[in-house]
Amino acid sequence: MAFPLETSRLEGRWEPLFPAIQWIQFAVATLSVIGSSSLLTYIAFQSPQKSAEIKPLLYLSFSDLLLGICWLVKALLYGTAAAHKDSICYNLQTVGEIFYLASLLYTVSYIWCLYSELRRKSGQSERSTVAQVTDYVCQGGHILFLLSSLIPPLLMTPVFLLGNVNECFHNFSESHRCILMHSPPSATPEPLPSTNTSVCSTLYFYGVTIFLASFFFSFLTIMVLLVHAQMLYKKFVKSTGLLESEQWAVIHTVGQRVRFFPVAFVCCWGPAVTLLIMKLTEPQETFLHMALSVLQALTAASQGLLNCGIYGWTQCKFQQIKREPHRDADTQTPLLCSQKRIYSRSPNLLESPLALASSSSTVL
Numbered sequence: 522m523a524f525p526l527e528t529s530r531l532e533g534r535w536e537p538l539f540p541a542i543q544w545i546q547f548a549v550a551t552l553s554v555i556g557s558s559s560l561l562t563y564i565a566f567q568s569p570q571k572s573a574e575i576k577p578l579l580y581l582s583f584s585d586l587l588l589g590i591c592w593l594v595k596a597l598l599y600g601t602a603a604a605h606k607d608s609i610c611y612n613l614q615t616v617g618e619i620f621y622l623a624s625l626l627y628t629v630s631y632i633w634c635l636y637s638e639l640r641r642k643s644g645q646s647e648r649s650t651v652a653q654v655t656d657y658v659c660q661g662g663h664i665l666f667l668l669s670s671l672i673p674p675l676l677m678t679p680v681f682l683l684g685n686v687n688e689c690f691h692n693f694s695e696s697h698r699c700i701l702m703h704s705p706p707s708a709t710p711e712p713l714p715s716t717n718t719s720v721c722s723t724l725y726f727y728g729v730t731i732f733l734a735s736f737f738f739s740f741l742t743i744m745v746l747l748v749h750a751q752m753l754y755k756k757f758v759k760s761t762g763l764l765e766s767e768q769w770a771v772i773h774t775v776g777q778r779v780r781f782f783p784v785a786f787v788c789c790w791g792p793a794v795t796l797l798i799m800k801l802t803e804p805q806e807t808f809l810h811m812a813l814s815v816l817q818a819l820t821a822a823s824q825g826l827l828n829c830g831i832y833g834w835t836q837c838k839f840q841q842i843k844r845e846p847h848r849d850a851d852t853q854t855p856l857l858c859s860q861k862r863i864y865s866r867s868p869n870l871l872e873s874p875l876a877l878a879s880s881s882s883t884v885l
Contacts, residue, residue, distance in 0.1 A: 538811060539697050543599045545818040546700055550592035553822050556829030557586035574775075577634045577666055578832070581627040585825030588620035592822040595699045610699040611690035615680050617702075618728055619673045624824055625739040626669035628786050629746075633665055635779045636746045639753045642772055676731050680724050689721035701814065702821060703729055703797055729797060736794050743783045750779040770842035777835045785827040792816040 560582045567575050595613055598606060684690070698704040703725070754776040796813040 538814070539599065539700065542700055542815060542818045543596050545815065546592055546822055547596040549819060549826070550589045550596060550822040553589035553825035554586060554593060555826075557582050557589055557825035560825075560829045560832060561586065573638060574631065574634045577627060577631040580666075580670070581624070581631050582825065582828065584620055584623040584627050585828060588617065588624055589822055589825050591617045591620055598699045599697070606699075608685075608690040611684060612681070613699065614702075614704075615677055615684065615728075618680070618732065619677045621732060622673035622676065622735050623669065625735050625786075625790070626665075626672065628782065628824075629739045629742050630666045630669050632743055632746050632779060632782055635775050635782075636750045636753075638775050639750050639757075639772070639779070642757070642768070642775075677728075680728055683720060684724050687720045689724060700818070702793055702817065703732065703800075729801070733794065733797065736790055739786070743786060747779060747783055750776070754779075770839050773842055774835050774839040777838065778831065781831045781835070782828070785824065785831055789820050789824040789827065791820075793821045 561579070564575055564579050564582065591613060595610070595617070598610060598613075603609065754772070757772050757776075792813055796810065796817055799810060799813065
């Protein structure tokens with residue numbers, strides 16, 4: 522395979538770029554840790570029974586926090602002369618991949634929960650067989666949440682065990698491997714007898730395959746949920762029924778989160794997946810490889826920060842909608858509300874016929 526040659530050229534040609542990547546990762550990982558910690562602190566003061574999304578959001582934020590810490594440690598290790606640094610970097614990469622997979626699957630679980638919330642609201646308004654479908658959707662969410670907790674460590678256990686037994690960490694002797702995702706194994710000038718190169722290469726491609734499969738599974742599932750959630754949201758907007766103010770605030774907030782969390786998901790993992798596919802198809806580094814490496818450093822560790830920003834912004838919008846004046850005894854859906862605003866803007870249209878009638882009766 523071409524990866525050993527590619528990594529031998531990588532160290533010399535990209536050497537001036539590695540310090541920039543290191544500081545970008547350090548800054549973004551620090552902000553991500555702060556964002557995830559802030560979101561966890563906020564969740565700690567919320568009642569789990571208050572909202573069904575609290576539990577999956579808690580685990581998603583916790584995995585983002587651990588992932589941010591992992592990125593932070595790897596950035597700090599770059600350029601240092603720590604003892605057993607190659608072994609530490611190898612195991613940090615493996616632990617980081619567990620958090621990558623957990624973050625991907627917990628994002629799916631959280632968006633599934635948001636979709637279930639919209640589905641539940643739809644079932645309450647229609648009071649039909651939709652309620653039974655909603656129960657199945659909720660059960661599917663519980664199963665997905667359980668799998669999201671178990672699958673990542675189970676899949677990466679062989680990488681831990683076989684990698685350390687065969688001393689694959691000797692492939693991490695180059696300092697740049699601590700700050701790059703999925704660095705391919707390199708052939709050392711004098712291979713150590715204890716290092717099984719074929720096993721290490723197999724483990725590398727195993728990790729790459731698991732990551733890509735998890736990403737595309739998560740991406741396709743999120744897109745399907747996004748389409749169905751958007752259809753439900755439009756159904757609420759076009760509805761002519763009555764909703765309480767807090768009910769409409771919940772529906773609007775959930776609809777916003779269903780749209781913005783997938784955007785954050787793609788922004789975080791899109792560059793990393795694109796770069797990894799390019800490495801598999803074209804190992805020789807180009808300017809595009811370098812640009813994507815910098816973009817990956819800027820985005821791959823930022824999910825905790827982006828999720829915190831999206832949740833905080835939508836929560837502020839939720840409180841703002843709740844504080845709006847109540848409309849009549851109940852709150853109309855947006856369709857009825859827009860119709861009411863049209864009539865309220867032109868009171869003279871209602872008053873002029875009455876005034877004309879009264880004046881004409883006086884004359885008579």
